[in-house]
Amino acid sequence: MTAPLPLVEPDIAKLLDHLAAQPALARRLGGVREEWCAREIGDGNVNLVFAVRGPAGAVCVKQAPPYVRAAGPSWPLTPQRVMFEHRALVEHRRHAAPYVPEPLHVDAAGHLLTVEYLEGHTVMRTGLTAGACYPYFAGQAARYLAHTLFFTSDLALPARRKRELASHFEANTAMCQIMEDMVFTEILLPHPRNRWTSPELDADVKELQQDIELKLAVSRLKSRYLTSREALLHGDLHTGSIMVSGPGSGTGTGTEPSIGVIDQEFACYGPMGFDIGTLLAHLLIAYFAAGTHGPDRSEQQNWLLSAVEQLWDDFREHFIRLWRDHADGDAYPAALFAGEAAGALEAERQRHLDELFTESLGFCGAEIIRRIVGFARPADFTTLTDTTVRAEAERRALALARSLVTAPAAYRTAADLTTAARNG
Numbered sequence: 133m134t135a136p137l138p139l140v141e142p143d144i145a146k147l148l149d150h151l152a153a154q155p156a157l158a159r160r161l162g163g164v165r166e167e168w169c170a171r172e173i174g175d176g177n178v179n180l181v182f183a184v185r186g187p188a189g190a191v192c193v194k195q196a197p198p199y200v201r202a203a204g205p206s207w208p209l210t211p212q213r214v215m216f217e218h219r220a221l222v223e224h225r226r227h228a229a230p231y232v233p234e235p236l237h238v239d240a241a242g243h244l245l246t247v248e249y250l251e252g253h254t255v256m257r258t259g260l261t262a263g264a265c266y267p268y269f270a271g272q273a274a275r276y277l278a279h280t281l282f283f284t285s286d287l288a289l290p291a292r293r294k295r296e297l298a299s300h301f302e303a304n305t306a307m308c309q310i311m312e313d314m315v316f317t318e319i320l321l322p323h324p325r326n327r328w329t330s331p332e333l334d335a336d337v338k339e340l341q342q343d344i345e346l347k348l349a350v351s352r353l354k355s356r357y358l359t360s361r362e363a364l365l366h367g368d369l370h371t372g373s374i375m376v377s378g379p380g381s382g383t384g385t386g387t388e389p390s391i392g393v394i395d396q397e398f399a400c401y402g403p404m405g406f407d408i409g410t411l412l413a414h415l416l417i418a419y420f421a422a423g424t425h426g427p428d429r430s431e432q433q434n435w436l437l438s439a440v441e442q443l444w445d446d447f448r449e450h451f452i453r454l455w456r457d458h459a460d461g462d463a464y465p466a467a468l469f470a471g472e473a474a475g476a477l478e479a480e481r482q483r484h485l486d487e488l489f490t491e492s493l494g495f496c497g498a499e500i501i502r503r504i505v506g507f508a509r510p511a512d513f514t515t516l517t518d519t520t521v522r523a524e525a526e527r528r529a530l531a532l533a534r535s536l537v538t539a540p541a542a543y544r545t546a547a548d549l550t551t552a553a554r555n556g
Contacts (some may be wrong), residue, residue: 144170144182147193148242151184154237159247162188175255176372177202177508178209178397183249190249191236195371196397197243200310202508209306210244213397216304218245220399223364227283231276233392236310250392253375260371261511263425263432264379267540270439271453272391273374273411274446281404282365282454294461298361298401307398311367314316315502316354320347325507332523336530337505349538353494360403369407370414370499372510405488409495413533414510415440415502416496416553420529421512424521437550442547444492448485455481490540493549497536500529528556 151157152165161168163186170193174181180195196211218238225232233248256266286294318325320341328337340346366373375392419436422429456478459466467475502524503510516522532553535542543549 147182148184149189150242151193152247152342152521154246157191157237158379160189160191160236161186176395178213178395185249190251192233192247194245194247195243196245209310212240213304214238214243214264216247216301216307217395217397218397219300220364220366220396221247223284224280224366224393224396228276228279228393231272231391232395233394247394250375250377250394251394253377255372256374256376256391257371257414257418257511258263259376259379260432260436261421261515263429265432265435266376266379266389266391266439267435268389269374269376269391270442271446274443275450276391276393276449277408277411277447278454278476279371279445280366281363281407282451282458284401285362285404285461287455287461288458289461291462297364301364301400304398304400304451306452307367308400311398312354312357314506314508315498316350316357319498319502319506320350323506327507327509328504329504329513329519329523329526331503332519333526334472336527340501340505340530340534343534345538346534349494350498353498353537354375356403356491357406361401362404363401365398365400365402365404365407366393366396367400368395369393369400369411370510371411371418372414372515399436403491403495406446406495408488409497410499411552412440412443412492413496413499413503414512415443416512417500417512417529418533419518419553420525421433423528424516424518424525433531439548440550440553444489444549448489452481452485489546490543493543497540498532498540501534501537504530504533532556 146187147170148165148168151161151168161184163482168184168186170182170184172180173183178196178201180197180201182193182195184191194214194217196214198208198211199205200207200209212287215238216233221232221235225234234246234249235245237246238244248309256269259266282288284294284297289297314325326337355374375394377389377391415436419440422433422436464480466476504513511523513526516525535552543552
């Protein structure tokens with residue numbers, strides 16, 4: 133095993149030495165080490181990320197420092213998170229290969245994860261802030277969610293296999309703790325990590341943090357996150373952890389456009405609605421931010437709301453189809469629902485998805501609040517330099533978010549959600 137790399141500052145030379153020592157990676161890059169070049173490309177909050185290119189191809193290398201990258205050494209964090217990310221990549225790629233990059237190598241001692249380099253892709257949030265639309269996104273994201281959530285759940289897996297798989301992620305406690313604190317607790321307290329558009333939103337934040345109904349509703353969501361073991365979650369599924377290959381219906385390269393879901397270091401077993409709700413939240417964040425640009429972004433705003441509807445509607449359709457065709461798990465045993473009982477099971481599927489939608493909306497609202505009031509605010513809002521305009525967009529988003537958290541059952545369909553966003 134190669135010696136660990138220094139984790140305080142990136143060392144490109146040692147990174148290339150590490151890759152050269154792995155025959156499969158060296159062949160993928162081609163040529164000799166002296167022909168390779170590396171550059172840091174990470175813009176996330178947690179890890180260092182490098183693109184390394186050689187004559188034959190490229191790889192992406194993630195290095196986990198022993199702290200949160202965006203905060204520095206003052207916020208320690210176990211670098212072993214790359215091991216959980218690797219395991220999640222393997223499992224999710226098993227069920228949704230077209231949408232998950234191939235994991236190539238993991239080095240536990242060096243805290244390094246090497247994955248397929250997604251040629252021609254860019255971070256989705258980067259494109260959204262520039263006004264791009266991705267018509268293929270919602271359909272592909274819906275299939276990714278349906279396959280990863282269904283096939284890692286008790287609906288598809290024997291109970292023993294599901295428990296075994298879940299046990300592999302139980303030790304990812306540090307990353308889960310971050311979500312438990314930032315999404316469900318710190319936003320409702322005067323916590324030093326919180327950030328918001330001040331002074332414009334000072335009164336709004338004070339009101340949120342004194343809202344007992346909201347605190348109770350968020351605490352119920354936190355309890356679900358803490359206790360549910362429904363499926364293997366990505367754990368932080370937003371537009372900054374999704375790569376896209378280009379706007380429009382094609383890339384001009386003769387290949388179909390595609391998404392690539394990355395950054396699985398928060399992976400854990402939890403409630404399905406958490407992943408769904410988080411992604412819906414970031415589409416809505418992009419919608420409210422786009423509204424500050426005037427009529428020039430009206431097309432993008434319309435597309436974002438259509439993507440919200442398609443994401444849920446397609447997910448529901450795919451998930452129910454998978455449940456009908458691949459119900460091999462110990463939940464709802466097929467032997468109990470033969471003959472006349474089949475109709476009752478179909479009604480139960482529909483009821484189950486109705487409940488999942490309602491729960492997803494609650495998580496959606498909590499994520500919107502934390503991204504406006506808490507740590508790790510998204511570029512959708514932070515790139516808006518006029519703080520008065522930004523605060524007004526954030527205020528509209530907060531109003532919708534509070535409604536989603538405290539009264540999610542008021543929204544029966546995804547169209548109800550987008551209507552509320554449009555009228556907010």
